[in-house]
Amino acid sequence: MINRIRTMSEPGTQSLESPPPGGGVSDARLVEAVRKGDHDAFGELVKRYEGRLMSVLLRFVRDRELARDLSQETFLRVYERLEQFDPSRRFGPWLFRIGVNLGLDYMRRRKRRLWPLLFSESRSETPPDPASADPRTQLDLEQEVRFVLEQIPEHYRTVLVLRDLENFSSSEIAAILNRKEATIRWRLAEARTRFEQIWRRRQAERSPEDRIAVPGDSEEETDHVDE
Amino acid sequence: MWMSKCQKYRQELALLVGQDLDMVAQVEAERHVATCPDCRVHLQSLRSGQQVLQQARTQSPSNVAEEASVWGGVSRQIRVLDERAGRANWRGWLPAVALAAACLTVTVITTDMLDPLRLNSSRTVGEMSGGSNTPQGLLAPNRTVSNPVNSQPLRVPLPTSDLQLNQPENESNWIPRRGDRPQRFNTGPFRSL
Numbered sequence: 487m488i489n490r491i492r493t494m495s496e497p498g499t500q501s502l503e504s505p506p507p508g509g510g511v512s513d514a515r516l517v518e519a520v521r522k523g524d525h526d527a528f529g530e531l532v533k534r535y536e537g538r539l540m541s542v543l544l545r546f547v548r549d550r551e552l553a554r555d556l557s558q559e560t561f562l563r564v565y566e567r568l569e570q571f572d573p574s575r576r577f578g579p580w581l582f583r584i585g586v587n588l589g590l591d592y593m594r595r596r597k598r599r600l601w602p603l604l605f606s607e608s609r610s611e612t613p614p615d616p617a618s619a620d621p622r623t624q625l626d627l628e629q630e631v632r633f634v635l636e637q638i639p640e641h642y643r644t645v646l647v648l649r650d651l652e653n654f655s656s657s658e659i660a661a662i663l664n665r666k667e668a669t670i671r672w673r674l675a676e677a678r679t680r681f682e683q684i685w686r687r688r689q690a691e692r693s694p695e696d697r698i699a700v701p702g703d704s705e706e707e708t709d710h711v712d713e
Numbered sequence: 714m715w716m717s718k719c720q721k722y723r724q725e726l727a728l729l730v731g732q733d734l735d736m737v738a739q740v741e742a743e744r745h746v747a748t749c750p751d752c753r754v755h756l757q758s759l760r761s762g763q764q765v766l767q768q769a770r771t772q773s774p775s776n777v778a779e780e781a782s783v784w785g786g787v788s789r790q791i792r793v794l795d796e797r798a799g800r801a802n803w804r805g806w807l808p809a810v811a812l813a814a815a816c817l818t819v820t821v822i823t824t825d826m827l828d829p830l831r832l833n834s835s836r837t838v839g840e841m842s843g844g845s846n847t848p849q850g851l852l853a854p855n856r857t858v859s860n861p862v863n864s865q866p867l868r869v870p871l872p873t874s875d876l877q878l879n880q881p882e883n884e885s886n887w888i889p890r891r892g893d894r895p896q897r898f899n900t901g902p903f904r905s906l
Contacts, residue, residue: 525791532784540780550780558783562790631769649731650766656733675727682762 513577520568532561535578538652539585545647546589548632556592560585579661582654586662590644634684642677649674718745719752726756730763 511530519527536557543553543560563584571580635643648654648662656674660667725742728734734742746752 525788528791529784529788532787533782536783537780554780554783558786558790561783561787562794565787565791566794627765628769628772631765646766649733650763651770653770671728671733672724674731674733675724678727678730678759678762679723681766682758685762685765686758 514573517568517571517573517577520565528561528565531564531577531581535581536561539582542582542648542652543585543589545651546586546593552592556588557585560588563588576661579658582658582662583664586644586648590640593640630688634681634688637684638677638680642673642680645670645673646677646681650678719749722746722749722752723755726752727759730756730759 511527513531513534516527516531520531539557539560540553543556544550547553547556560581564581567584571577635647638646644663645659648659649656654662656667656670659674660670663670722742722745725734725738726746729739729742746756
């Protein structure tokens with residue numbers, strides 16, 4: 487069942503294969519020019535992809551300056567490895583693979599660094615004060631989504647972020663993560679299910695007035711497939 | 714049996730909420746949902762979660778387009794990389810160039826060291842071919858010095874003892890080899906000449 491996949495481009499998906507705005511030179515030609523020593527061609531590639539790359543990296547690292555540094559690092563690595571790039575394949579997914587790997591590596595390193603701090607003896611173990619307001623009430627939707635996403639294992643979370651937050655198609659995610667499309671779809675289904683479960687549990691723990699209202703949630707009751 | 718059928722559709726419903734199913738699978742999943750109250754509730758929950766994600770997508774991360782381009786920084790670092798690569802290329806040739814230079818130097822030095830001996834030997838052989846009983850290979854090289862009595866140049870044989878110090882015994886046609894030291898020809902009483 488899972489292999490009965492949607493092959494056409496999803497609505498609203500920004501395809502990495504789409505021609506550049508204004509009908510400019512294709513990625514393949516620019517790559518060829520860069521290989522011949524044309525720096526300006528690489529500048530064109532950078533300008534073509536930097537916005538989306540920054541956006542993707544921001545989803546992982548949540549720090550604008552850091553995302554900027556990582557995106558710069560990504561382009562440098564791309565430049566260094568351009569000789570290894572197979573021109574018969576798509577440039578965009580290859581670039582995003584390098585960028586996503588950099589972002590994930592950074593997050594793993596940071597997690598390893600933070601882990602001992604979280605469990606160090608110096609950390610104050612003060613129980614929450616029932617009289618004070620729940621700090622979660624100050625979190626907005628974005629922070630709450632981030633919190634829920636962090637509860638999901640990385641290999642599911644990455645697919646969910648790329649598909650549902652960054653709008654990449656399943657085939658593009660498969661190319662970026664170097665996995666079969668069926669694997670990506672399976673992970674996506676699992677990630678959505680887990681996100682929904684954690685989100686629902688979090689909202690149930692909150693008082694009704696603290697729950698985050700999502701537009702369209704109320705009409706959802708009648709909007710499902712009954713007809 | 715019924716549950717396993719639902720389990721099979723649970724995964725498809727998670728794809729259905731994001732419009733990730735093809736038309737046939739979508740119709741089939743919707744047909745199942747219409748007949749299964751549990752899956753209907755599950756689909757509803759999945760849609761709620763999907764709406765949260767959709768809203769998060771539109772909210773953040775914002776204003777990425779307003780960020781200044783990273784091309785300036787990338788361009789500077791690329792130039793540094795290229796310079797390093799250029800230097801690395803040159804360094805790659807360095808051992809070969811050094812080896813060639815060393816070979817050339819050795820060749821020049823060896824040639825310089827051997828040439829005077831050959832010249833002297835051949836000249837001596839030519840000039841002393843008549844009347845001398847010295848074996849051809851042991852001919853002592855001559856040196857030409859000015860004669861203070863008349864203007865005729867004097868031919869002074871170099872001491873053969875010096876030559877014999879360097880040549881192997883019982884070899885009449887000795888040819889200098891790399892390890893031999895021809896400088897010793899300049900030793901002895903005629904060194905100042």
